Amino acid sequence: MTPPDRPASPSRVFARLKRIERRHVAAVLRTETVGGALLIAFALLGLLWANSPWRASYDTVKNTVVGPHLWHLDLSLADWAADFLLAFFFLVAGIELKHELQAGELSNPRAAALPVVSALCGMIVPIGVYLAVSAGHTNAGEGWAVPTATDIAFALAVLAVVGQNLPSALRAFLLTLAVVDDLGAIIIIAIAYTDSIDTGALVIAAVLLLAFYVVQRMRITSLWLNVPLGLAIWIAVHASGVHATVAGVAIGLMLRGRRHGDSDEDHDDELQSPAEKVQWRLQPFSAGFCVPVFAIMSAGVYVGGKTLGSLVSDQIPLAIAAGLFIGKAVGVFGGAYLTARFTRAELSDELQWRDIAAVSALTGVGFTVSLLIAELGFSDSPDVLNLAKGGVLLGSLASALFAVVLLRRRDRFYDQLCTAEESEDSELVLGRE
Structure with a gap:
């Protein structure tokens, strides 16, 4: 018989998760792995x-304009991918954020402190690294936010493949x-990369x-x-x-996240809340179509x-790669360590x-998201944009490879730990018999 879940200590940020939270995380991991x-x-x-x-055909497809001029909807296919398709990606992210605020780690202020501070430090430190490496470059100020983002689909896919035994x-x-x-990236996009505002439309x-x-x-x-x-x-x-x-x-945060029957005033139960239904329907579309189409439109770096040679000598790609x-x-680990060091938050045993x-x-x-910010920041400098995208690819690849090495070591550690525990349990059972 499976023992019931024990309530997590409010000061432990990595304590055993509730059953409903474990199921939610597992479901997201399965979808994001494929994506x-x-x-x-x-x-x-x-x-x-x-x-x-066929490079010319690639540029032709990207720059093909589709849509009416009304409301500025005459966009190229590359812009449709960045503006419209990625809106579905961020809608799912908004729903995830709402879930975390209502039932996940962010619902407990003490537990939320560690991932929130880690995320903030993981944005601030890369900006500092970028500015230090790119100092003096003419276009340095256009791409300071490029190395601030983490690709959730890519990162979870790597973690799922090489970290099967991790907690x-x-x-x-x-x-x-x-x-x-x-969320931090979308705030940066909304504030730092908005040239002019149409007050009426807003x-x-x-x-x-x-x-x-x-x-x-x-x-x-x-x-x-x-x-x-x-x-x-x-x-x-738009x-x-x-x-x-x-x-x-914004739409993801506005969706109702609680089901009928979640309070004493409700008398008719729902199997899923509207937010859960939208996530269930849109997540495969986002991960399987929207993000891949954006990737093919944005990752075409001409080398x-x-x-x-410029990718390893120009300051912009080097600054972006170093920032990532x-x-x-350094930012994420430092933020987590300092939070645990100077607050009541602590790691699980x-x-x-x-x-x-x-x-x-x-x-x-x-x-x-880094590619998206690069396109916004260097939109007026095509050659620098190409180098910036190359820096994103280099930094992401280096991070992925280094993380794979570290994660494999930790995965083997937990695999050996589980094997040892199973062996001890078997010996204990045999001893009783």
């Missing part, structure tokens, strides 16, 4: 296409940290968001109302000058001519700081 594999495959396809004899709490920590990281977006919130509180689940309302919010945000992916996070590889690992170090290295896999 991460597709992300890698499509990124490689885009890279090969951009460096093949589930460590996976939950990475998921929570990545969700906070995504007011319309705010009114539509309020209407969506009211619809959710009234428990109206009709797709004929919610889908057009969500699309209208995206159009208004027309306002704020990056349209912000609409995805011919002098570009390859060094800044993320089942984990060691070596586990946190391995996961911290994995957060340097920036990719999706």
